[in-house]
Amino acid sequence: MNRRDFLSIPLDATTPDQPVRVRDIPIVSIPTAGYPRDYARQTWTLIEDAHAWLCRDSLGFYAVDATCSHLGCMVVMNSDHFVCPCHRSQFTPEGIVTQGPAWHSLRFLMVDLEVNGKLVIRRDQTVTCDDRFIA
Numbered sequence: 001m002n003r004r005d006f007l008s009i010p011l012d013a014t015t016p017d018q019p020v021r022v023r024d025i026p027i028v029s030i031p032t033a034g035y036p037r038d039y040a041r042q043t044w045t046l047i048e049d050a051h052a053w054l055c056r057d058s059l060g061f062y063a064v065d066a067t068c069s070h071l072g073c074m075v076v077m078n079s080d081h082f083v084c085p086c087h088r089s090q091f092t093p094e095g096i097v098t099q100g101p102a103w104h105s106l107r108f109l110m111v112d113l114e115v116n117g118k119l120v121i122r123r124d125q126t127v128t129c130d131d132r133f134i135a
Contacts, residue, residue: 033119036061036135044077044093050121052109053077055093060132063109063121064095070102082106094129105129 033047039056046066047054051074053064064082066074073086081098082091090099095106110125111133119135 052121060134061111062132063111065107065109069104
């Protein structure tokens with residue numbers, strides 16, 4: 001079967017030997033990042049389970065997505081800014097793009113507190129760059 005024939009098959013067409021399968025929606029896990037007292041002010045800590053940088057400034061905690069907005073590589077902290085090692089895009093500590101090829105800033109993720117007092121980073125909820133979790 002060539003590409004044109006394949007693309008002309010209606011989406012609802014199924015045969016007993018080729019059922020249409022719908023993937024399950026993955027459960028969103030909420031990675032924990034430890035207790036607020038574990039983080040000094042003006043620090044950036046990579047939380048690998050969340051694939052995000054947990055940052056603490058003078059106002060509170062915020063989380064920056066570690067996924068580069070260009071092609072999805074993981075950004076790293078380079079002295080005082082984030083850098084994408086794949087194509088050298090640069091971002092401020094607040095995730096604002098300063099040098100391309102990335103065109104968009106990094107996403108800000110919600111930081112919250114679990115019942116047991118540990119910080120959590122919610123990848124399923126984005127916030128604005130001004131939002132801080134105060135602890």
